[in-house]
Amino acid sequence: MSNRTPIGVRFGQSPDYRHARREAVAAALIWAAALVTTVCLSYALGYGEPVTASLWGIPRWIAIGVFAPWIVFFFVHVWFSLYFGRRRG
Amino acid sequence: MYTANSTVWTAFCLYLLITFALAHLAHRRAGSGNFLEEFFVGGRSLGSWVLGLTWIATAASGGTFIGAPSLGHANGWVVMLWISGYIVVATVGFGLLGRRIAEIGQTSSALTFSDLLRDRFDSRAIGIISGIALIVLHTSFIVAQYIAGARLLEVVLGVPYAWGVTSLALIVCLYTAYGGFRAVAWTDSFQAVVMLIGVLLTAGFTLYKVGGFAAVFDGLAAQSPELLSGPGPDNFLPLPAAISFFFVWPLATAGQPALITRFLACRDAGALKRASFLIGCYILLLYPAVIFVGIAGRVLVPHLAAPDHALPATILAAVPALPAGFVLAAPMAAIMSTVSSFLLVSSSALVRDLYQRNTSRRLKESATRRLTHLATFGVAAVAAIFALRPPDYLQYIVVFSGTGLAATFLMPTVFGVYHPGMNRTGCLAGIAAGFSSFLLQYALFGTRSFYGFDPFVWSLGICAVACRLGSRLGAPEPKDLLQRYFGSDRRADSS
Numbered sequence: 001m002s003n004r005t006p007i008g009v010r011f012g013q014s015p016d017y018r019h020a021r022r023e024a025v026a027a028a029l030i031w032a033a034a035l036v037t038t039v040c041l042s043y044a045l046g047y048g049e050p051v052t053a054s055l056w057g058i059p060r061w062i063a064i065g066v067f068a069p070w071i072v073f074f075f076v077h078v079w080f081s082l083y084f085g086r087r088r089g
Numbered sequence: 090m091y092t093a094n095s096t097v098w099t100a101f102c103l104y105l106l107i108t109f110a111l112a113h114l115a116h117r118r119a120g121s122g123n124f125l126e127e128f129f130v131g132g133r134s135l136g137s138w139v140l141g142l143t144w145i146a147t148a149a150s151g152g153t154f155i156g157a158p159s160l161g162h163a164n165g166w167v168v169m170l171w172i173s174g175y176i177v178v179a180t181v182g183f184g185l186l187g188r189r190i191a192e193i194g195q196t197s198s199a200l201t202f203s204d205l206l207r208d209r210f211d212s213r214a215i216g217i218i219s220g221i222a223l224i225v226l227h228t229s230f231i232v233a234q235y236i237a238g239a240r241l242l243e244v245v246l247g248v249p250y251a252w253g254v255t256s257l258a259l260i261v262c263l264y265t266a267y268g269g270f271r272a273v274a275w276t277d278s279f280q281a282v283v284m285l286i287g288v289l290l291t292a293g294f295t296l297y298k299v300g301g302f303a304a305v306f307d308g309l310a311a312q313s314p315e316l317l318s319g320p321g322p323d324n325f326l327p328l329p330a331a332i333s334f335f336f337v338w339p340l341a342t343a344g345q346p347a348l349i350t351r352f353l354a355c356r357d358a359g360a361l362k363r364a365s366f367l368i369g370c371y372i373l374l375l376y377p378a379v380i381f382v383g384i385a386g387r388v389l390v391p392h393l394a395a396p397d398h399a400l401p402a403t404i405l406a407a408v409p410a411l412p413a414g415f416v417l418a419a420p421m422a423a424i425m426s427t428v429s430s431f432l433l434v435s436s437s438a439l440v441r442d443l444y445q446r447n448t449s450r451r452l453k454e455s456a457t458r459r460l461t462h463l464a465t466f467g468v469a470a471v472a473a474i475f476a477l478r479p480p481d482y483l484q485y486i487v488v489f490s491g492t493g494l495a496a497t498f499l500m501p502t503v504f505g506v507y508h509p510g511m512n513r514t515g516c517l518a519g520i521a522a523g524f525s526s527f528l529l530q531y532a533l534f535g536t537r538s539f540y541g542f543d544p545f546v547w548s549l550g551i552c553a554v555a556c557r558l559g560s561r562l563g564a565p566e567p568k569d570l571l572q573r574y575f576g577s578d579r580r581a582d583s584s
Contacts, residue, residue, distance in 0.1 A: 009568060011509035014576025020189035021507055027177075027184025034177045035335040042170050042319065043328055051318040057302025059166050059317050066169045067377070073176045074373050080180055081365035 023085055030080060034073045041065035098246060100414025104283065104422070105260065108276050112264035115272035124454050125445075128269035128461055129200045129437045130354040135274060137363035142278035144182070144351050145368050145375075146426035148342050149284060150230075151237035152491075153379060154420035155397050161383025162399035164325045165309055165316025168380050171326050174338030175376045181339035183365035187352050189506045191361050193574070194353035202346035202434070202498075203442040205353070209505045210513040211570055213447065218520060219498065220442030223346055226490035227431040227438075228472050233487040234431075235476035237397075238424040244401050245417050254476045257425070262469035265429045266462045270354060273429045280422035285375055287419025290412055291404050292378040295385045298407040308388030316387065329541030336546045341492045344499030347434045436464040488531065496548035497523040504556045509575045514563025515556045522555030523548050 012018065046061030055063040119127050126132060135143070161168040190205070199205045203223065207216030239253030248256070264272055299305055309316040320326045326334075342348065355361050379400075386403035393402055400420060408416050440461050445452070452460065501519040504511040530544035538544045571577070 009571075009577050011571045011575040011577045016192050017189070017507075017575050020192060023188050024185050024503075024507065027180050030184075031177045031181050031335075031339055035174075035332070038170070038173050038176065039328070039331050039335060042173075042331070046167075046170070047319040047328070049318070050314045054303070054306050057304070057306050059306065061318070062166050062169050066173045070173065070176050070373065070377070073180075074369060077177070077180045077369040078366060080184065081362050081369060 019085055026080065026084060030073065030076055034069060037072075038066060038069045041069065096410045097414035097417060101246065101418055101421070104415070104418040107279060108260075108425070109264060111275045111279055112268040112272040115275040116268040119269070119271055124458055125200055125441065125461070127271070128458075129433065129441065130194070130350070131270040131274055133194060133354055134356050135351070135354045135360065136356055137360040137367065139274050139278050140351060140355055140360055141364035141367035141371070142281040143274040143426075143430070144348055144364065145371050146277035146281040146284065146423070147347050147351070147430040148178070148182075148345070149281075149375070149423045150427040151234050151241075151420065151424040153376075154284070154288075154400055154423045155237050155241065157376075157379055158383030158386065158403070159396050159399040161380045162387045162393065163396065164321040165313075165384060165387065167319045167321035167326050168384065169377065170319065170331055171334055172338070172376050172380050174335040175372050178339045178342050179365055179368040179372055182343045182348065183361065183368070185343050186349060186502065186506065187355075187361050187365065188358060190349055190352035191355040191358065193506065194355065195357075196573075199353060201353075201437045201441050202349050203438060204446070205349070206498075206501065206505060206516065207442075207446070209570075209574060210516050210566065212513040212516070215513060215516055215520075216442055216446060218517075219346075220438040222494070222497065222524075223438040223442075224435050224468070226486065226494050227347070227435045228468055229475075229486035230490040231428050231431050231435070231468070231472040232475045232479065234424045234428045235472060236479060238421060238428075239476065240397065241401060241417075241420055241424070244398060245405070251477060254473055257428075258469050258473035258476075261425050261428045261432065262466055265432050265469075266465040269461075270433060273426075273433055274354070276429065277426040280426040281371070283415070283422040284419045285371060287416040287422070288375055288378045288382065290416050291382050291400075291408060291419075292385075294409070294412075295382055295389060295403055295407040299385050299388050305385050305388055309384070312387065312391065316384075327541055330537065330543065333543035333546050336549065337492055337543055340499060340549065341495040341545060344495030344502065346494065346498060347430045349502065350434060350437075432465060432468055435468045436461060439464040439468070488536075489527070492543070492545040493524070493527045493531070493548075496527040496545050496552060499523075500549060500552040500556050504553075504560075506574070508560075509571050510565070511556060511560050512563045512566050515558075515560030518559025518562075519552045519556035523552030526551040 042061055042065030045065050046059065051059050051061060053060040157172065160171065193199065193205065197208055199208055203216045203219040206219055207213065235254050235257055238257045239250050242248040242253035243250050264276060313322060315322045382403055383399045386399050390402045390406050393399060401417065404413055404416050497520055500523065501516045505516060527544050527548040530538040530547060536543060538547055
């Protein structure tokens with residue numbers, strides 16, 4: 001992403017702007033990680049074969065493919081919302 | 090079929106009474122400063138709790154409480170994967186734009202989403218186009234919410250449909266016009282609490298009534314093994330659709346103008362961070378529970394009179410009469426909170442984006458107040474008239490106002506606030522490309538476009554490319570404008 005426009009002037013030097021941009025990039029990376037984890041696990045465990053296995057009454061592929069990532073990324077979100085960029089903020 | 094007793098009526102009336110009391114309190118707390126700033130962004134003073142709860146109450150509409158459990162009822166456990174994009178809705182919703190928009194809100198005079206784009210690109214055309222788009226699409230969405238609310242009142246309380254539409258329109262309009270953004274935010278907060286408690290109570294009672302998770306598993310297996318596995322009955326969620334919904338939920342939510350406006354009303358960055366944390370907790374509790382109610386409801390009430398009756402039918406079958414009234418207020422709270430927020434966005438677009446910023450006439454504060462109230466009642470009345478006789482193409486507009494609006498405005502907003510090289514040509518090109526590509530795909534292919542992905546996914550990419558190409562073709566924005574938004578390197582500047 002070029003920050004040089006118009007010619008000869010470098011924009012994007014405000015600390016507030018840079019902190020916000022860093023936060024946006026981190027959010028995008030967390031989103032991509034959650035997408036890959038959840039969809040890959042669910043597809044590998046729950047698609048194609050009839051489901052017979054359960055974990056405490058919940059289909060195993062939902063427990064591992066959806067609920068486990070949900071819990072993990074909830075803690076990632078807690079870190080992101082409460083600690084990420086706090087010193088800079 | 091489904092019957093409600095006087096307890097349900099009493100609880101529901103109590104819920105309405107508290108809503109009006111909160112609106113009255115909010116009105117009394119309103120600051121004495123600029124009327125429009127108070128009415129449209131609550132004096133930019135929202136703290137973390139109210140900001141978080143109003144954000145999620147606006148995001149969760151009638152679809153969350155009526156449509157999502159019905160999908161769970163029809164398709165079983167795979168709907169948990171369908172909704173799983175909500176894992177990162179709070180992270181993306183607040184992280185992508187929250188901090189940046191809040192900072193811009195503190196340093197600029199932007200009161201509306203269109204203001205934000207118009208000021209960033211110094212373009213009247215962008216302000217007018219986005220204002221008109223918001224009015225048309227949000228009013229359509231309000232129509233759909235009125236219909237959902239009136240049908241709920243019809244099923245649960247036996248209120249005739251026309252009376253349901255009229256009373257819902259009147260109630261929400263009254264407290265929105267009376268208290269403005271602050272009242273909407275406060276009542277949203279109360280409604281968000283009602284929604285969460287209602288859903289958790291329903292899920293708990295349903296689980297108890299069915300006999301635990303294992304009984305749900307066995308009950309569904311007996312009905313159809315497809316209810317337990319992917320892609321679900323009738324190929325409900327193939328892989329491209331599962332991937333698509335991971336785009337749709339977080340990014341379409343992040344790009345909703347009504348939610349972006351919330352950030353303009355934020356007090357400071359600390360409040361924003363705490364609100365984001367709060368929303369993460371809220372979503373973790375609400376969304377799996379609301380889908381589970383639909384899934385377990387399939388075992389408890391296998392046959393429904395209409396597909397949309399999954400939640401009310403399960404509530405009336407599983408929840409005892411005393412808490413049922415309170416619980417039934419949850420979907421109504423979701424509908425009312427969304428309507429009030431969208432009503433405010435539409436009236437602000439009319440008064441601020443289309444009138445005030447395009448006329449040299451200066452109105453007195455009393456006249457501005459009257460005009461704002463008139464716009465709020467006008468939008469509510471138009472939506473109610475359409476809800477009484479819904480047009481055939483309404484569903485298309487509703488889909489567009491959900492994901493299409495984000496496909497049109499998310500990328501121009503993201504590039505606009507983060508990329509100094511983005512200019513008005515890029516913004517207009519992005520809006521045109523996002524809008525037309527989504528509309529075209531939806532008309533030609535419905536919800537499954539090329540390679541089975543949702544039109545939203547492709548439109549987002551097309552819109553991003555158009556923004557970059559348009560920016561290359563157009564002239565750069567003036568230095569002082571970019572300096573104001575991004576700051577600049579002084580050494581380079583002086584050279």
